[in-house]
Amino acid sequence: RVDGPRLWSTILETAAFGATPAGGLNRLTLSPEDGQVRDWFRDACVAAGLEVGVDALGTQFALRRGRDLSRPPIACGSHLDTQPTGGRFDGILGTLAGLEVMRALNDAGIETEAPLLVVNWTNEEGSRYAPAMMASAAYAGEFTTEDILGRRDAAGISVGEALDAIGYRGEEAVGARRIGRFVELHIEQGPILEAEGKTIGVVEGGQGIAWFDGTIMGFESHAGTTPMPRRRDALLGLAEIALAVEAVAEAHGPSAVATIGEAAIGAPSRNVVPGQVRFTLDLRDPASATLDAAEAEIRTRIDAIAGRRRLSVALTRIWRKEPVPFDPAVVGAVEAAAGALGLSHRRMVSGAGHDACNLAATVPTAMIFVPCRDGVSHNESESATQGDCTAGANVLLHTLLALANA
Amino acid sequence: RVDGPRLWSTILETAAFGATPAGGLNRLTLSPEDGQVRDWFRDACVAAGLEVGVDALGTQFALRRGRDLSRPPIACGSHLDTQPTGGRFDGILGTLAGLEVMRALNDAGIETEAPLLVVNWTNEEGSRYAPAMMASAAYAGEFTTEDILGRRDAAGISVGEALDAIGYRGEEAVGARRIGRFVELHIEQGPILEAEGKTIGVVEGGQGIAWFDGTIMGFESHAGTTPMPRRRDALLGLAEIALAVEAVAEAHGPSAVATIGEAAIGAPSRNVVPGQVRFTLDLRDPASATLDAAEAEIRTRIDAIAGRRRLSVALTRIWRKEPVPFDPAVVGAVEAAAGALGLSHRRMVSGAGHDACNLAATVPTAMIFVPCRDGVSHNESESATQGDCTAGANVLLHTLLALANA
Numbered sequence: 001r002v003d004g005p006r007l008w009s010t011i012l013e014t015a016a017f018g019a020t021p022a023g024g025l026n027r028l029t030l031s032p033e034d035g036q037v038r039d040w041f042r043d044a045c046v047a048a049g050l051e052v053g054v055d056a057l058g059t060q061f062a063l064r065r066g067r068d069l070s071r072p073p074i075a076c077g078s079h080l081d082t083q084p085t086g087g088r089f090d091g092i093l094g095t096l097a098g099l100e101v102m103r104a105l106n107d108a109g110i111e112t113e114a115p116l117l118v119v120n121w122t123n124e125e126g127s128r129y130a131p132a133m134m135a136s137a138a139y140a141g142e143f144t145t146e147d148i149l150g151r152r153d154a155a156g157i158s159v160g161e162a163l164d165a166i167g168y169r170g171e172e173a174v175g176a177r178r179i180g181r182f183v184e185l186h187i188e189q190g191p192i193l194e195a196e197g198k199t200i201g202v203v204e205g206g207q208g209i210a211w212f213d214g215t216i217m218g219f220e221s222h223a224g225t226t227p228m229p230r231r232r233d234a235l236l237g238l239a240e241i242a243l244a245v246e247a248v249a250e251a252h253g254p255s256a257v258a259t260i261g262e263a264a265i266g267a268p269s270r271n272v273v274p275g276q277v278r279f280t281l282d283l284r285d286p287a288s289a290t291l292d293a294a295e296a297e298i299r300t301r302i303d304a305i306a307g308r309r310r311l312s313v314a315l316t317r318i319w320r321k322e323p324v325p326f327d328p329a330v331v332g333a334v335e336a337a338a339g340a341l342g343l344s345h346r347r348m349v350s351g352a353g354h355d356a357c358n359l360a361a362t363v364p365t366a367m368i369f370v371p372c373r374d375g376v377s378h379n380e381s382e383s384a385t386q387g388d389c390t391a392g393a394n395v396l397l398h399t400l401l402a403l404a405n406a
Numbered sequence: 407r408v409d410g411p412r413l414w415s416t417i418l419e420t421a422a423f424g425a426t427p428a429g430g431l432n433r434l435t436l437s438p439e440d441g442q443v444r445d446w447f448r449d450a451c452v453a454a455g456l457e458v459g460v461d462a463l464g465t466q467f468a469l470r471r472g473r474d475l476s477r478p479p480i481a482c483g484s485h486l487d488t489q490p491t492g493g494r495f496d497g498i499l500g501t502l503a504g505l506e507v508m509r510a511l512n513d514a515g516i517e518t519e520a521p522l523l524v525v526n527w528t529n530e531e532g533s534r535y536a537p538a539m540m541a542s543a544a545y546a547g548e549f550t551t552e553d554i555l556g557r558r559d560a561a562g563i564s565v566g567e568a569l570d571a572i573g574y575r576g577e578e579a580v581g582a583r584r585i586g587r588f589v590e591l592h593i594e595q596g597p598i599l600e601a602e603g604k605t606i607g608v609v610e611g612g613q614g615i616a617w618f619d620g621t622i623m624g625f626e627s628h629a630g631t632t633p634m635p636r637r638r639d640a641l642l643g644l645a646e647i648a649l650a651v652e653a654v655a656e657a658h659g660p661s662a663v664a665t666i667g668e669a670a671i672g673a674p675s676r677n678v679v680p681g682q683v684r685f686t687l688d689l690r691d692p693a694s695a696t697l698d699a700a701e702a703e704i705r706t707r708i709d710a711i712a713g714r715r716r717l718s719v720a721l722t723r724i725w726r727k728e729p730v731p732f733d734p735a736v737v738g739a740v741e742a743a744a745g746a747l748g749l750s751h752r753r754m755v756s757g758a759g760h761d762a763c764n765l766a767a768t769v770p771t772a773m774i775f776v777p778c779r780d781g782v783s784h785n786e787s788e789s790a791t792q793g794d795c796t797a798g799a800n801v802l803l804h805t806l807l808a809l810a811n812a
């Protein structure tokens with residue numbers, strides 16, 4: 001068994017890096033605060049006797065040797081970066097539970113057949129740099145390292161520059177590190193487990209995600225002198241588009257969700273009719289065909305809005321992640337561990353994207369979910385109980401042991 | 407007659423200060439670029455033999471002595487600040503035409519009975535600091551100097567600090583400078599003169615203006631895991647509010663106009679349902695009662711939207727400027743000058759706010775409008791012809807002469 005109070009205290013300890021007044025975290029990927037928590041994580045792993053390496057995109061790997069050095073390690077982990085108004089558990093639980101599993105095995109003097117690995121993936125959140133789960137996608141061969149190093153944040157700082165700024169451009173080639181199996185523990189970030197009173201979600205896969213960048217071009221004009229019918233107001237265009245996006249998601253409900261998370265007027269001024277608006281769109285569904293249909297319907301509605309309001313709207317899909325099925329054997333190992341521990345559990349699909357969804361392309365993978373309060377995540381009030389975190393870490397421990405000794 | 411080509415060349419010359427790549431101006435009040443054009447204006451006035459003073463809010467006064475020193479000066483002028491995506495004529499025409507009138511009188515060796523005065527009012531645009539026409543309102547006693555000096559821009563810089571940064575916190579007490587009459591030349595910023603093929607607008611008054619600051623509070627949550635019905639999306643609240651504001655303005659059309667010119671998500675992130683949005687609202691109508699009715703209707707609709715979407719919305723009126731009638735005698739002087747010069751003209755009400763609207767509270771005041779292309783203003787493509795600018799400056803010259811020699 002893991003040491004639940006010790007796991008809990010590492011969660012509280014690292015919550016100092018990027019703490020917000022409202023009790024959450026603002027620890028955007030590759031920020032100074034992310035650098036601080038990375039340093040903490042490296043030191044804690046070294047103190048636990050692990051061998052720590054860093055790849056060219058900053059991902060940290062901490063290895064615990066096994067008896068059979070020829071076997072690829074059985075890996076766990078998640079991420080330590082957060083949203084700008086993020087919580088204390090999203091990603092953090094899975095990474096620190098990985099550390100706790102290693103500490104617990106050390107305490108019990110247990111040596112595994114295959115080596116074990118704890119990973120802290122760079123930029124899982126996707127808030128500062130798109131796409132989300134950037135480094136694990138590069139690990140799985142979906143993007144080249146060069147491509148990712150050149151991506152820029154809103155301030156124009158590239159991933160490469162941000163890595164150098166915190167000293168985390170590592171030496172390992174991205175994708176070179178061998179991984180035999182991958183198991184990620186995470187809070188559910190949704191309401192299902194809590195509503196059903198279940199402790200463990202056995203995650204069978206992740207839903208599909210499409211990300212878009214949009215621009216609405218209207219015409220700036222005087223707020224006091226431009227008659228309403230003459231206006232080409234880009235913000236009113238956004239207003240109609242936002243409501244159309246909501247309507248399309250609802251029409252494909254309850255599975256589909258769609259969100260305009262960023263929207264900004266070009267040169268905002270109180271007495272200027274907005275002439276330009278940039279926005280983002282996040283569209284998800286477990287079925288690939290539904291993603292296609294919803295995108296097509298959104299485009300049709302946008303065209304109608306643009307025509308009626310004499311605006312020009314461009315919508316570019318910058319990322320699409322197909323729905324991902326996890327490996328049945330690893331999913332089965334998670335389910336068996338939960339059962340053996342006597343924990344209530346159910347199978348489910350992840351609404352959020354996770355590094356596990358990228359790993360699944362090349363490594364047999366599964367995930368473990370635990371409930372979070374009110375299903376809330378990406379919010380400073382995000383919360384999970386110590387008991388559920390401990391339960392999830394124990395399922396992780398037993399799943400890793402089963403896979404490493406198989 | 408004024409020297410039209412000379413006026414035109416000063417407009418082009420000063421368009422270097424804050425020039426944008428798209429051919430417009432970004433010369434926010436009290437910015438370094440505003441400091442540059444102020445220095446240029448002071449030097450040009452001194453070179454024309456005028457006595458230049460600056461008040462405690464940075465407003466520049468350039469005096470041309472008359473025969474009767476006991477009479478208060480007959481004043482003209484406007485402003486040299488612009489919107490962030492502003493044009494080359496809004497405010498600039500009226501200020502530089504004032505200078506041109508002085509130069510033309512010098513060339514013709516004409517001395518007036520009353521002195522003449524050209525004014526460059528600080529912060530007419532209201533984009534960096536609210537409200538618009540700030541310094542002329544303080545001149546007219548609507549705000550105290552202390553109040554205005556303490557107002558802050560979005561970066562937290564106060565008016566006092568911004569004045570000091572460009573060296574324009576002057577020695578004159580605000581309101582101390584005597585003004586006998588005030589006549590402001592300006593581009594119409596609307597489509598009426600152009601549509602009717604008229605050269606001169608004889609402005610009888612300005613419509614009412616109300617400015618508001620709004621905040622929408624929802625709840626941040628995960629874009630991938632939060633079912634649509636559980637969301638409290640502040641941006642969707644803004645979307646409905648923006649469309650409601652448009653509908654209310656249209657219902658009071660064609661006179662009423664309403665604009666959300668600024669809107670920003672609190673901590674924007676692609677995969678976070680927006681939890682907070684701040685916005686501004688600009689509402690105008692020539693009738694005070696319509697302003698009241700439209701505000702009440704907007705508030706009722708906002709309450710309904712907030713209730714339905716489980717949002718909390720605060721809307722604070724930060725400024726209200728009642729409709730302003732100009733002085734019939736000064737309006738008549740403008741009309742007579744236009745007639746005497748053989749220029750086509752019509753009476754009209756200003757859709758934009760102007761420093762003249764503030765002066766009118768304490769000084770007999772009127773305005774002269776000239777057409778602008780497509781009625782467009784607060785846009786980098788704002789344009790007026792040399793011929794119309796010259797015509798407007800000639801009406802200004804003859805109006806000032808008539809008032810100064812009366």
Ligand SMILES: NC(=O)NCCC(=O)O
Pocket residue numbers: 090124125126132133189351352353354628629630677
């Ligand atoms: N788990 C998580 O919140 N990942 C961020 C990527 C996403 O938006 O799903």
Ligand SMILES: NC(=O)NCCC(=O)O
Pocket residue numbers: 222223224271496530531532538539595757758759760
């Ligand atoms: N003339 C002008 O554009 N003034 C700015 C204040 C307003 O919004 O009317």
